[in-house]
Amino acid sequence: MPQTPSGSPARTGDVLLMVGTTKGAFLFSSRSGRGSWEADGPHFPGEEVYALALDQRGGAPTLWAAPGSPFFGATLRRSDDLGATWSDKDARSVRFEEDSGLSLQRIWQIRPGPADEPDLMWLGVEPTCLFESRDGGDSWAPVRGFLEHEHRQYWQPGNGGLCMHTIVPHARDRDRMLVAFSTGGVYGTDDGGASWTPRNNGVRAEFMPDKHPEFGQCVHKVVHHPERPERLFLQNHWGLYRSEDWAASWDDIANGVPSDFGFAMAMHPHDPDTVYIVPLESDEFRCTPEAKLRVYRTRDAGASWQALSKGLPQEDAYETVLRDGLDTDSLEPAGIYFGTRSGHVYASADDGDSWTTVADGLPPVVCVKAAVVA
Amino acid sequence: MSRATEVPRVRIVLPSQLRDLTGERPVVTVAAGVSVATEASVAETFQSLRAEYPGVYERIFTETREVRPHINIFVDGADIRWSGGLETPVAPGSEIVVLPAVSGG
Numbered sequence: 001m002p003q004t005p006s007g008s009p010a011r012t013g014d015v016l017l018m019v020g021t022t023k024g025a026f027l028f029s030s031r032s033g034r035g036s037w038e039a040d041g042p043h044f045p046g047e048e049v050y051a052l053a054l055d056q057r058g059g060a061p062t063l064w065a066a067p068g069s070p071f072f073g074a075t076l077r078r079s080d081d082l083g084a085t086w087s088d089k090d091a092r093s094v095r096f097e098e099d100s101g102l103s104l105q106r107i108w109q110i111r112p113g114p115a116d117e118p119d120l121m122w123l124g125v126e127p128t129c130l131f132e133s134r135d136g137g138d139s140w141a142p143v144r145g146f147l148e149h150e151h152r153q154y155w156q157p158g159n160g161g162l163c164m165h166t167i168v169p170h171a172r173d174r175d176r177m178l179v180a181f182s183t184g185g186v187y188g189t190d191d192g193g194a195s196w197t198p199r200n201n202g203v204r205a206e207f208m209p210d211k212h213p214e215f216g217q218c219v220h221k222v223v224h225h226p227e228r229p230e231r232l233f234l235q236n237h238w239g240l241y242r243s244e245d246w247a248a249s250w251d252d253i254a255n256g257v258p259s260d261f262g263f264a265m266a267m268h269p270h271d272p273d274t275v276y277i278v279p280l281e282s283d284e285f286r287c288t289p290e291a292k293l294r295v296y297r298t299r300d301a302g303a304s305w306q307a308l309s310k311g312l313p314q315e316d317a318y319e320t321v322l323r324d325g326l327d328t329d330s331l332e333p334a335g336i337y338f339g340t341r342s343g344h345v346y347a348s349a350d351d352g353d354s355w356t357t358v359a360d361g362l363p364p365v366v367c368v369k370a371a372v373v374a
Numbered sequence: 375m376s377r378a379t380e381v382p383r384v385r386i387v388l389p390s391q392l393r394d395l396t397g398e399r400p401v402v403t404v405a406a407g408v409s410v411a412t413e414a415s416v417a418e419t420f421q422s423l424r425a426e427y428p429g430v431y432e433r434i435f436t437e438t439r440e441v442r443p444h445i446n447i448f449v450d451g452a453d454i455r456w457s458g459g460l461e462t463p464v465a466p467g468s469e470i471v472v473l474p475a476v477s478g479g
Contacts (some may be wrong), residue, residue: 027416042401063427069391071442071444071474072391072392072433072434072442072445073432073433073436073442090394090395090429090433092429095432095437096437097437098437098438098439100437101438102438103436103438104436104437122465138422139475205455260440295414
C-alpha cells in the first residue's frame, strides 16, 4: 500500500495543483514562480477521483474531493487542512432518493457557489443530475426541476457514462445557470433551477441521423469568463463553438486546428478572448494528432488558434487529455496545467508559451484543478 | 422476550474494507428477518444489518436497493446470484459472506 500522505505543505500565495487519477488524488504545490513542485499523495489510493475543488470563500481553504471505490461506490470528502485529514468516508450525503430509480455512479464536478453565498455549492453527477447544498456541503439534494426533466428518458450515456461534467452559473444573474452533460448537451435555467431547456442550437451531433437535434449532443466541456458572462466556449464531440448570447446559439470556431475533436477546454483567468484546448485525432483514435503533444490557444475568441509545444514531447506522444484534465491558475502571467491518460502532468508559467513536467508515472489522469492558496 | 420467540440471528462475514464500521469485527451477528413466523430473506437480513451497523448497508447496496456491481454475497457458500438473489432464504445459523469481486483494473 502506498505511503500515507501527510497533506500539502502549500501556504498562502502558493499554487496548489490538484490531480485526480483513476487510482487516487495527488497534490502538488509550488511557490508563485512555479519552477518546482512538491508532491503529496496518493490520497484515497485505489479509488478514482474525477472531481476536486479548493473552496476559499469562507476564509480558510476547504479542499473537496470525490473519490469513488470500484466496490463501495462514490463519496464526497472534505479536508480543512489541505489533505492531512479527510472527513468521514461513510457520510454518504450525496444520494438519490431510494424511490427515484437512480443510484449514484460518480461525482464529476464540484462547483462552489458565488463568493457572497459561501454555503451554496453544486455537484454534477452520473447519472446526470445537479445536486445543490445550502449548508456548505453538509447535506445535498438533487435539483428537482432537472431530476424530473421530461427528456431524462431520452438521454443516453457516452463512453464515460451519462455524466454532468459542467456547471456554469451566470456571473450576474443568480436565477440563470447552464449545465452540460454527455449525452444530452447544454441545458439552461432562467428561474433558479425550476425549469430547464436545451441550448444546443448550432451544435452538431455527428452520431445522430439528424445532425442538429434539439438535444442529445455529446458536449465535452463549456467554459466562460465572468467578465463577459454572455459569452461561452464549447468543446464538442466533434466541434468547437462560441456563443455570444448565453447559449441561445452557437457558432463554429474550429479555425486552423488539426482536429475539432477533443475533451478538455480551459478559460484564461484574465482575458475573455483567450481559451485553451488539446485537440485529439478522431473519436476512434482519441490521441494527439501526429503523435505531437500540443495545446492550442486562441487569443481572439476562436478566430484563430496557435499551437503551443515548447517543452512538450513532439515525437511518439500518443496522449489523451480528458475533459477535466486542463485548468488555469489566477496568477499573472497565467499558469496552465494539464494531465494525460498516460500519467504525465505538465505546467506552464507563461500563459502556455512554454511547458515543464510536473510529474511522470502517475495513474491515468482524469482531473486537474489549480488554485492559488489565499 | 422468551427464547422461543426470539428472532434467530445469523453471522455476516464482512471484508476488511468495511470493518471500520463494525468496530474492526470481521464477523457480526444480526437478526435474520423481523420475526420467527416468517422465513427471512437476504434482503430482510441486510435491513437488520442496516439498523444495527449504520453505514455498512450503503456501501454494499445502491440507492435502488441493488447489490453494487462488484460485490458478491454468498449464503452458506452459494452465490445468491444463482440461488434466488435477495430473496434467497436465510435459515437460522446460516452464514452470509460479503466479498469484493475479482474485477477492476
